[in-house]
Amino acid sequence: MCEQHLTSLGFTDQEVPVGTHMCLVFTEDEERADCLRKFLLSGLKIKERSACFSNHTSENEMRSFLSQHDITYDDRKEKQDIFMSGASDVYFQDNTFDPDRMLGLLDHFYQETKDLGYSAARVIGEMNPEIEKVKGGERLLEYESRVSLMLKEKPVTAICQYNANLFDGATIMEVLKVHPQMMVNGAVVENPFFIEPEDYLSHHVT
Amino acid sequence: MPSDKGLSSKVIGQIALMQGVVAHLPHANSIMSFVSRGLRDVPGVNDVQYKLLFSQNQSEATKKEIYYSYLICHNDLCHASLDFDVDKTELFLPYVPYIKNLCNMLAIILEEKRQKELNKDLMEQLEKRVQQRTRDLQDEIRERRLAQSELTRAQNFISNIIDSMPYVLIGVDSAGVVTHWNKRSENMTGLKADKALGRKLGEVLPSMLFDMEQIVSSIHSGRPYRKRKVILGGGAEREHREITIYPLKDFDHNNAVILIEDVTERVKMEEVVIQSDKMMSLGGLAAGMAHEINNPLAGMMQTAGVMADRLKNLEMPANQRVADSLGLSLDLVRQYMEKRDILKMLDRIQESGKRTADIVYSMLSFARKSTESFQSHDLTDLVDKVLALAGSSFSFKNHLSIKDIRLTKEYESHLPQILCDEGKIQQVVLNLIKNGLESMFEYQELCEEKDINYEGPSFTIRISQEKINQFIRLEIHDNGPGMSEETRKRIFEPFYSTKPLGKGMGLGLSISYFIICDHHRGNMRVESSPEQGTKFIIRLPLGDKD
């Protein structure tokens, strides 16, 4: 694990170590959108490199949100400060969820960020219930667990958003178990459900 | 990390945090599914299933052997149950208080969710109802607007109709207050609608003051009421008005519409029709009577003549012979007759008989005549001939004649000829001229007596063509005394005369009427009122005689 330095998330006053892997369970879309916008905004402000995978917040929305904060989205996109894409396009390429490809992407993003000289990188993504239908969907928890593992070496601050209206309660419980941190009542808490990836992977993945 | 009682702080933290998370989950199902999955981590637990007591969701666990089951109840209401399949009871039991605590907490959260759900349902229903109502209202408003504009259009249309009607149309309510006042009402009264509306009918139309009772009773009985009224208009001519009261009943209002129609023209027409009917029957009667009277009259007159001969004519051999045979002196007989005026009496019988014969002869004019004697004539020529004749034939008091009056002729040029009986038409014109002269000279004398300013007798005679109806129109207009309504209505009746006995037979106009209307299929009428002169109008058809 690299030497820990703290970063702000934008939607909470608490600072968290860079490389935090956090789960955000939401029921209201505004909660999701608000969190997403603030996370990206704060990243741009402190010159971290940001990536966003969402089906529900478009570049246009972001453009107008950022302009309210005197940030020109297109300039920053040009400079590669920010990258946005639809979540499904990234997660379910060819209708398949491939944890290895996803981890490769994350790895690449981390490496590139470092090479470009940014202080840190951050990623926010919304998982969609499509995952339950696509090929490799059952590997979601494995993937999340491996992300936690990878971030220990290659710290990218990552937030995973789950819509509680669309996922079953049991799935939510399982998802929580693979995220070391979670947002509860607007506060970031160490997740008591969390199972260390090494344990989780040895128990659940064969 | 087992604690002193063999409790794992991680598990206890997990149970505690579950309470925090479930509040953020959307519904009972996700909450219970989340919790039951989380509780599987409790030591000694093999599996945890849940049952939602408000749903049909049948837990698999019910089929298994259940060791521990916890109901999640709030007050008397059970929301769910958690069924634990426990394989190591001694490990599980220390957590039971925490689980029970969680269940209590869950009960509150589920109740809250349920309430929220209920409220949401209610709100949704309410919202739906509000939306539906809003839509309904909008529809209603739209419909109403449409109806309103339809109504306005209809109202405009109706008020246009009402305004363009040739009647005075007034709406009144049961208190006699004016609610409608159309253009004709404005024209008749000179009172604009805004000045009339809301006021009592009697105030704005004083002539209706005495009809108020009738209006009210008509409104109450629901029966329409009609009457004719004679009103003295601006001029001396009477105006006839027909007043109709139509009661209107709608749900809660009792109103009436009053129609006032100027029927003066219609009344005149009716008079003419009545006149003509009356004349035709009277004419027929007169002609019939004339025939019946004629024969006995002739007998009487003949006998009277023979009597006179036998009494007066002494030279007649037959008279002499009879007297001689009786030894009677004819001379004495004659003396007796003279002394007793018998011969004069015989003369009077002759005279009266002659006069009766004249009347009978005139009455025979009423007999239908064929049109065989009809020939084409220029009406202006006929009239001029009569005027010339009148100059020589009548003389009046103080030797007055037609030469003593002003005569204005207004003849249209190039008038077509008419087919008519020359003598009869001349008789008609002569009658009219004679009547006019008689009336005007008399009137002149009267004016002189009473020192009334009179411009002197004058005739205006107009002859023109009515292009539309193909009639030749003759107007003979005098500036004499005119006549009262009563006279005017009767002048065409046979034997109606205002002249002293022996002066007028009262046949002149009736015969004229008969000649024009019956023989010539034309028409004839009079316009006259006291002090306004008299105008006779004769219309003779241009078309072929049948």
Ligand SMILES: Nc1ncnc2c1ncn2[C@@H]1O[C@H](COP(=O)(O)OP(=O)(O)OP(=O)(O)O)[C@@H](O)[C@H]1O
């Ligand atoms: N021009 C006139 N002005 C006023 N009154 C008239 C006029 N012409 C007719 N009359 C009235 O009409 C009545 C009827 O007229 P009509 O000619 O039928 O009878 P008459 O003149 O009285 O008698 P006659 O049989 O000798 O004509 C008259 O008595 C008179 O009162």
Ligand SMILES: [Mg+2]
């Ligand atoms: Mg006469």
